Amino acid sequence: MKLKSVSIGRLTTKNNVFVAPLAGFSDFAFRNVCYTLGAGLCFTEMVSVKGLIYKSRGTEDLLETTSAEYIKAAQLFGDDPDIFVAAAKMKALENFDIVDLNFGCPVPKVFNNGEGSAMLARPELAEKIVSELVKSGKTVTAKFRMGIEKGDNVAVEFGKRLAGAGASMLTLHARYKTDYYSGEPDYETCLKLKNAVCVPVIFNGGIFSSADADAAMERSGADGVMLARGALRSPWLICDILGVPTPDKGELIKKHFDMICERRGESNACRYFRKQMALYLKNVSGAKKLKEKIFAATTREDYHAVIDEAFPSEDRR
Ligand SMILES: Cc1cc2nc3c(=O)[nH]c(=O)nc-3n(C[C@H](O)[C@H](O)[C@H](O)COP(=O)(O)O)c2cc1C
Structure with a gap:
């Protein structure tokens, strides 16, 4: 695929091969491995803003970092703009350059709370969270799905709102909430999103080989790719895509x-x-x-x- 750096607000990545937030996996060590292999950007797993504010046990551990993280990106989820703003001021997030918003999680515990992918049906609120966080001085990005279910594709409208509110990059997991993680991702929708906004758009979904990354970039028009399960099983996929040798x-x-x-x-x-x-x-x-x-x-x-x-x-x- 065509490698290039990505400008996210004031930040510039080394390349456009990113690694996804992965609950239970993308801890400081996994991100260290991925950055060492050459990833352009890695994210913490999703962290509850309420958990941060109320100091739930283990929440701050999810935000541990290492010096390999030349850009530090934390993913947060929640549905209350005030709590997001309060969380963004906390010491635990002080060192993070990017706050990424999770508008895609399909897990019932999150969805039934009106958070994660449920925010796709609450666009005004999503927009408010972005604009309030931007005001607080953070570089804000968002990762979202196409919609809740087939026939309800809100990706372009949702993305336009977030970009208009000040989001500096959008990642589209090109599936619906009801798809969970299966099925062919929709490249076409990503292309429409890319053509509708002025901020970088990253494609996510179903990339397990460098050929998949080539196809995704070509078909989606995206500025970069985000690997998820592919990198969990084989983080050296990053090297394959970058065209550099895989270490032992x-x-x-x-x-x-x-x-x-x-x-x-x-x-x-x-x-x-x-x-x-x-x-x-x-x-x-x-x-x-x-x-x-x-x-x-x-x-x-x-x-x-x-x-x-x-x-x-x-x-x-
Ligand atoms: C175990 C696991 C944990 C995940 N955790 C998160 C998360 O914390 N935040 C998020 O935005 N997406 C999360 N996802 C979704 C992935 O980031 C990605 O969007 C999804 O797996 C699609 O990409 P893939 O088809 O390449 O795996 C998770 C996925 C898996 C399999």
Whole structure:
């Protein structure tokens, strides 16, 4: 795909290969891995503004960062402009350059609260959240879906409102809320959005290979792509798309795990990393046995041994 930098308000990214907010996964270590592989921009997982304000346990941990993050982008969700503004003033968000708004989450707990993708049906409120946050001095971006369900495509109108209110970039997850994560994304709608607004538009949905990224860029007219599940399973997809060599996968995964060990301690890290490890092992032969070993692993050495077995380095092969 055509690589280029993206201007987001006063900020400029190194390239246009971005990595999505991913609840339960895109923590400081995952973002460190993705930035180290060359990603242009990565986001924290979605963080509840109410959780931040009321200091819910664990909420601030989601905003941990590392020095690899040359641009720091936090994704927030909620539905009350005043709470967003109060959250934006908090110390926890002080270091973040970008506040990204989640207007796409389909999960019932969020949707039934009027948040996430439910905001697609509350455009005036979404617009107000953007304009109030912009006034508070933050660079604001938004990620949203095409609409709640098929036949109710609000993407262009919604995007125009957000851009008009001061959003500096829009990411379209080109599916409906009711699609969850399945089905062919709608490139055409992204193209219409791109032609309707003056801010950068990023395409998200179904990119699992560099050929997918090429097709998405060509068909959607977008300024860049955002990888989600593709990067979760294979963050080295970033290198494929950028056309740079992939580092040794085993060494990369061990580094990823070690960062978690350092912050959480070995025994917690062994449990915490299981779900990420299951994704890394998804396309590896003998995955079932290897996953069993991971579930039994209780030390850093145990983990490293399984990673070495699953991803033997060129030197050791
Ligand atoms: C495990 C998981 C967690 C997700 N968490 C978030 C999130 O916190 N914020 C968000 O905007 N989207 C979230 N998403 C949606 C992704 O960012 C992305 O929009 C979606 O997966 C479509 O891209 P893909 O088809 O390339 O996976 C999540 C998706 C998955 C699979």
